[in-house]
Amino acid sequence: MSTIAAFYGGKSILITGATGFLGKVLMEKLFRTSPDLKVIYILVRPKAGQTLQQRVFQILDSKLFEKVKEVCPNVHEKIRAIYADLNQNDFAISKEDMQELLSCTNIIFHCAATVRFDDTLRHAVQLNVTATRQLLLMASQMPKLEAFIHISTAYSNCNLKHIDEVIYPCPVEPKKIIDSLEWLDDAIIDEITPKLIRDWPNIYTYTKALGEMVVQQESRNLNIAIIRPSIVGATWQEPFPGWVDNINGPNGIIIATGKGFLRAIKATPMAVADVIPVDTVVNLMLAVGWYTAVHRPKSTLVYHITSGNMNPCNWHKMGVQVLATFEKIPFERPFRRPNANFTSNSFTSQYWNAVSHRAPAIIYDCYLRLTGRKPRMTKLMNRLLRTVSMLEYFINRSWEWSTYNTEMLMSELSPEDQRVFNFDVRQLNWLEYIENYVLGVKKYLLKEDMAGIPKAKQRLKRSCTPYSTL
Numbered sequence: 001m002s003t004i005a006a007f008y009g010g011k012s013i014l015i016t017g018a019t020g021f022l023g024k025v026l027m028e029k030l031f032r033t034s035p036d037l038k039v040i041y042i043l044v045r046p047k048a049g050q051t052l053q054q055r056v057f058q059i060l061d062s063k064l065f066e067k068v069k070e071v072c073p074n075v076h077e078k079i080r081a082i083y084a085d086l087n088q089n090d091f092a093i094s095k096e097d098m099q100e101l102l103s104c105t106n107i108i109f110h111c112a113a114t115v116r117f118d119d120t121l122r123h124a125v126q127l128n129v130t131a132t133r134q135l136l137l138m139a140s141q142m143p144k145l146e147a148f149i150h151i152s153t154a155y156s157n158c159n160l161k162h163i164d165e166v167i168y169p170c171p172v173e174p175k176k177i178i179d180s181l182e183w184l185d186d187a188i189i190d191e192i193t194p195k196l197i198r199d200w201p202n203i204y205t206y207t208k209a210l211g212e213m214v215v216q217q218e219s220r221n222l223n224i225a226i227i228r229p230s231i232v233g234a235t236w237q238e239p240f241p242g243w244v245d246n247i248n249g250p251n252g253i254i255i256a257t258g259k260g261f262l263r264a265i266k267a268t269p270m271a272v273a274d275v276i277p278v279d280t281v282v283n284l285m286l287a288v289g290w291y292t293a294v295h296r297p298k299s300t301l302v303y304h305i306t307s308g309n310m311n312p313c314n315w316h317k318m319g320v321q322v323l324a325t326f327e328k329i330p331f332e333r334p335f336r337r338p339n340a341n342f343t344s345n346s347f348t349s350q351y352w353n354a355v356s357h358r359a360p361a362i363i364y365d366c367y368l369r370l371t372g373r374k375p376r377m378t379k380l381m382n383r384l385l386r387t388v389s390m391l392e393y394f395i396n397r398s399w400e401w402s403t404y405n406t407e408m409l410m411s412e413l414s415p416e417d418q419r420v421f422n423f424d425v426r427q428l429n430w431l432e433y434i435e436n437y438v439l440g441v442k443k444y445l446l447k448e449d450m451a452g453i454p455k456a457k458q459r460l461k462r463s464c465t466p467y468s469t470l
């Protein structure tokens, strides 16, 4: 029997961000490996016209949770959705719910965050910094709390080239920023933002760094650990390969390339593509939860969960394999035949943007106008190019993350735990992983029918010019 799985048995676990990409995979694994856990509290807000219960049912009824229903048939009874908005004071949690959380919680996994690169500083600080402080305050009032696991990002210190498993100080104290945001108006905040974030590439990474500082400052006597994943990608193995559910990170680029919109990307082909499968991250999170609670390290340990130093893949290798997979498993109704290149030169990149992106979009919009339809390709292309430009920072650089704590933890696990909670990325076969990833994007994100593959292949063979069937 796995020691880690047994540890979570009978426990009350609080998860923030449970409706997000990482949070869902975390819940799935917890229920599947520790079906005798007591309860998972999830802090949820109503969204897109759905109540909390509807959101929970939608998650539990998804393909991701199919295996869970076999091992934990009463899973619905073990999830307790608590109304909460992390943007508000006290998270707008009712008194009764708060009382229950404070008196029962054993473990906290804090995953909620805004991951948008272009969020406003006010909103990003509220969610990634102030809410973390608030949650730590709650945690300090939980008599049964055994561990608080904070999810950060490997890029919280991406202004450095070599990053150790330590919390780095930020130039401005988080408290000062939180306080000043209370009285500064939005126009002034916009003006000072570039000066505040200095050499961080965006507000997201900057506020995640501030969030870590808050964890360090407000840790009191809590048992805390920080986990820093790099670019979180589709599942590698569990519960099945290739599961993804949002367009963040590489996912949107894979779609845009597979649909033939994106033909050139400004990237350094030999830079490390530090993608890490989401199930690998979740396995580490659960191992860290156990280790932190049971071994109670004296200080807050930081764990990097990255692939570059143990099993590196570069953007060239990834790109070639993505394109090769499109030949085998094409996406339906592409704008053009998928065919993309990386260019590391700004001038060439601008040339391709004009010739291969903007010009075809303008021509296609003319065609739509002439046929009495509403033009939309130029707008779509401009948004896509804006998105790609925001990701460029991460695909034109390599970082070195030390992984002593992660390796130490691996060596602490029993052979059974190393198998059930495998986070040894050295075992990852990139070519196989990337193929499953692209297939997962087609199946779970685009929701395309696999039965259409032969027809899509035939069309691909015939095509070399834009399709008009978009």
Ligand SMILES: CCCCCCCCCCCCCCCCCCCCCC(=O)SCCNC(=O)CCNC(=O)[C@H](O)C(C)(C)COP(=O)(O)OP(=O)(O)OC[C@H]1O[C@@H](n2cnc3c(N)ncnc32)[C@H](O)[C@@H]1OP(=O)(O)O
Pocket (backbone or CB within 6 Å): 115, 116, 117, 118, 153, 154, 155, 230, 231, 232, 247, 248, 249, 250, 251, 252, 253, 254, 256, 257, 265, 316, 318, 319, 320, 322, 323, 340, 341, 342, 380, 383, 384, 386, 387, 388, 390, 391, 394, 395
């Ligand atoms: C040989 C060549 C072969 C080539 C083949 C290809 C090979 C594969 C190579 C892969 C290289 C991968 C590089 C990954 C680097 C990731 C680094 C992450 C590092 C940090 C990791 C973290 O620690 S943390 C999580 C990261 N956090 C995000 O990753 C959020 C980013 N994101 C946003 O901050 C917002 O998205 C932003 C952008 C403001 C737009 O915002 P926005 O207001 O315009 O609105 P939306 O977000 O709603 O998106 C509006 C439209 O952009 C489309 N779109 C959105 N994302 C997209 C995306 N990634 N790629 C494409 N298209 C995307 C979407 O499909 C919509 O299309 P539509 O208009 O048709 O609806």
Ligand SMILES: NC(=O)C1=CN([C@@H]2O[C@H](COP(=O)(O)OP(=O)(O)OC[C@H]3O[C@@H](n4cnc5c(N)ncnc54)[C@H](OP(=O)(O)O)[C@@H]3O)[C@@H](O)[C@H]2O)C=CC1
Pocket (backbone or CB within 6 Å): 016, 017, 018, 019, 020, 021, 022, 023, 043, 044, 045, 047, 084, 085, 086, 087, 110, 111, 112, 113, 114, 115, 127, 151, 152, 153, 154, 208, 228, 229, 230, 231, 232, 233, 246, 248, 249
């Ligand atoms: N994905 C990645 O590549 C990486 C992610 N990370 C970190 O992992 C964590 C999880 O990221 P990921 O799952 O990808 O992100 P998602 O955007 O998929 O999920 C974010 C979660 O936070 C919740 N949330 C956001 N705002 C609020 C709010 N006001 N009140 C309550 N809940 C809120 C969302 O709820 P709702 O569904 O209601 O919006 C959602 O559950 C984050 O801390 C992120 O920084 C780190 C490295 C890479």
